Amino acid sequence: MKQTGPRGGYAQSAFTLIEVLVVIVILSILAAFIVPNFIDKPEQARVVKAKQDIVAIGSALDMYKLDHHKYPTTQQGLEALVKTRQAVGDSQAGQPYLPKMPVDPWGHPYKYLSPGQHGSYDLWSLGADGQPGGSGFDADIHSWDQ
Numbered sequence: 001m002k003q004t005g006p007r008g009g010y011a012q013s014a015f016t017l018i019e020v021l022v023v024i025v026i027l028s029i030l031a032a033f034i035v036p037n038f039i040d041k042p043e044q045a046r047v048v049k050a051k052q053d054i055v056a057i058g059s060a061l062d063m064y065k066l067d068h069h070k071y072p073t074t075q076q077g078l079e080a081l082v083k084t085r086q087a088v089g090d091s092q093a094g095q096p097y098l099p100k101m102p103v104d105p106w107g108h109p110y111k112y113l114s115p116g117q118h119g120s121y122d123l124w125s126l127g128a129d130g131q132p133g134g135s136g137f138d139a140d141i142h143s144w145d146q
Helices: 017-039 041-068 077-081
Strands: 111-113 122-125
Touching: 041 077, 041 122
Parallel strands: none
Antiparallel strands: 111 122
16 A cells, blocks of 8 residues: 555655754764774784784794704894795795895884894884884884794
């Protein structure tokens, strides 16, 4: 059955201006509580990426040590990992340990020291500010903390 309106035509349903304003107010209130929680997510993701990079670079350093019986020196730096392997009989000869020179998520090169003060090597990122120390997202991220 079709419903007819008061003037004999079909009934139309529509939102009133008040209903639309109520929905806008509700959405605004929700946004005020939810949006601040997502603002820091990109920086948190960069910190997680830097930690994962340090673990991956550490694995490449360990592979380098297996082939050369020592870690690259501080002078050789991480550049040694992007050069082709020279070990005789290495099935991966000609392949680098890393495909390209690693930089942290903020565009700064990772820092490397070998022998390290905290282990066989020290590997770290200076965080978002690119300066030693800091707190929050500016804090340094270290291999010895992983």
